[in-house]
Amino acid sequence: MANTDDQSQQQLDSKKPSDMAQYLSFTLGKEEYGVDILRVQEIRSWEPVSRIPNVPSYEKGVVNLRGAIVPIIDLRERFNLGHSHYTPLTVVVVLQAFIGGKPRVMGVVVDSVSNVIDIEKSSIQSAPDFGAKVSTEFINGLASFNERMVMLLDVNKLLKLEGVDNDEN
């Protein structure tokens, strides 16, 4: 697994860090999403999880990540994009967030990781409001890269759990 943090740091140094932001892009079905690369801890392949009873179905279970118990969330199911079929090629992106003042580590299942992309901060547009039809609560903004639209996700919001973090803002 490549240490993405170091690479991003080097690349950031060569450009003007204040104007550019780096995102890790991945796909879910035909859609492309991006997360702030500094929030990515590592990228792993799918491994069987231990199921947790009586929780929403997108919370797949927990795995042992070097001694820590880390939950795995299926983003397809989280975004209502249908079920995924897990193969050894399925990718889990391990993300870090600060929720309620505490660090939290969580893995998200995605179809595939595509790229590390540089996006000018000024070119990010805010997510359009689709009303109640489409939930845009996790989307921080939209950007285009190679003529494609990338939805940039807010990791802190993404890693919030139903019934646990609802009270916090």
Next chain:
Amino acid sequence: MSIDMAQFHQIFFEESFEGLDIMESGLLNLDMGDVDAETINTIFRAAHSIKGGSGTFGFSSVADFTHAMETLLDEMRDGRRKVSQSAVDVLLGSVDCLREMLSAIQDEKILDEEKVTEHKKALDTELDGTDNAASLPVQPSQAIVLNNGNAGWRIAFSPHTDLLKTGNDPVRMFRELAELGKIDIAVDLQGVPGLYELDPEECHLSWQITVHGDIPRSEIDDIFDWVEEHCDLAVQGIEQTTQASSQAFDEQPQSAAIEATPTASAIPPPITNESHQNEKVNADKTPSVGKSSASIRVDTAKIDTLINMVGELVITQSMLSLIGEHFDLNKLDQLKNGLAQLERHTRELQESVMNIRMLPISFVFSRFPRLVHDLSSKLDKKIELQLIGEHTEVDKTVVELISDPLVHLVRNSLDHGIETPDERISAGKQETGTVTLEAYHRGGNIVIEVSDDGRGLDKDKLRAKALEKGLIQDDAVLSDKQTYELIFMPGFSTAEQLTDVSGRGVGMDVVRRNIQSLGGNIDIVSQLGQGSTMAIYLPLTLAILDGQSVAVGDETYIIPLGSIIESINVTERMINRVAGKGETFRLRQEYLPIIRMHEIFSVPNAKATKLTEGLLVVVEGQGIRCGLFVDDLLTQQQVVVKSLEANYRQVEGISGATILGDGSVALILDIPGLVRLSNH
């Protein structure tokens, strides 16, 4: 400008609380008849450091309060005052008050001023009491005591050059003086050497200070208390009209006169100023200590063992990698030996790391002498406390959580257990009752026993009470043990009169629940008229658990071994359905509910779906028994408990998780939670 003191606050508080503990235990050990001078000295020293510290950090209310205590102790120390029970009680009360003041400052909370004033008053009354009785001059060595409506004091203060090295700062002293009244300060720069000879760490200045106002001499002395040995000091009273100036003052040339304000920043030598600035910069860089950072004091011997262990491990590791580098089959034996060594070292390392979290139970026990002392006088009983096995070690978490239940049990023993002296004598016992706290290890548990030689539990009375409260049926047949356990029922209280000492029967059920939540249990043995013993059994640590792994479908769960009673295969005849739905099975005389694990956790691919195909694990949690239906029993093993909540959430029916030998995660079942879940 001053040094940023906040960085030292945490240390000051820790030290002060320790000092208070020393004072408390010293005071409790004071024997009225034969007073040990060293004990009083120890108490005095503790009070003195708290006073000094609080003065330095600017907690003047604490300093003032401690000063009164210190004066009282000082008189006791010099033999000018007899050590009386009343004085000791006042001092004990003051220790409590001081503790509250300090915690209030630490937590930045509002302090109950009235209470402080009350204690201060009690101290002052106690102090005045002797001033009349033994009217010795407070400081006979001091020649000048002019204290009748004088207009102020003239102080000639010439510190020795090493004053600053002792950690004293004249500015702080002047600031304190300025609080007493208006002050004029004149500095004498004559002693300052040329720049080349100047040692920045020495003090070459001397001062003439005039404090205006009607101020007791003692307050002036207090301020200079710490530097007495490091300076030449002359204090003289000024009469109402400041005409007569003493010789000492005339000799001093008035080279520079500076009007001092409470922020007397211009006064100290510039060099010290600079060095303070440096410190300030440093202080700003390091963030101030977190207020409630949980810390633990570890015996250095334990750390040394640990370091030793790690050394061994490193040696083993390098040996193994050497074998691995040029491996051939001849070295197989060496490899096996190396691996065995590695295993042993790892286990030892694990043990010694766990050992670091172990604290002696005396951390909990130490508070009881005071409790017994206070309560026995409140209850008019004569009670002696015995502590046995104080050095028994137990996990820090257990220590923290066990103390409240234990206080409750001891209070109960004192209040309900031990009789009044009259009752005891008429029962043919010694006038003084004994309460014993004993701790010892048994197996993987620590046992803490609270026993008294009081009246014991009256089975008939317990039964009558339970009937009256409707807790049991008229015709209930109860064993002795079951009868005693009635006191753990919610809403049960045997005291005929409720006192403010032990509660209203809300206590014991909470005590038991707390102990059970720690994975322990509580037992009662009692003999009417002879006393009773409550034994608490607790696991030594909460970080490692003896577990039984069970298989349900593809999942593995861990059941805490302590909650398993037995595992059985049921036959069709043992199973009953209540109202066609809830399943129960008969185990000897009892009907127990069945919880099907694969249903309650919706596990797919369960191998056993018919009750007769799988196993029923009979478990008990918080007094409720039930049968957990699982596919199979796997192994019994020690598991390291990991938190699910750290990155995830609390899950009902699950108390934590652990990592199995193959690296996969297994969930640890929480029996009471499972029962709650199945009732939904």
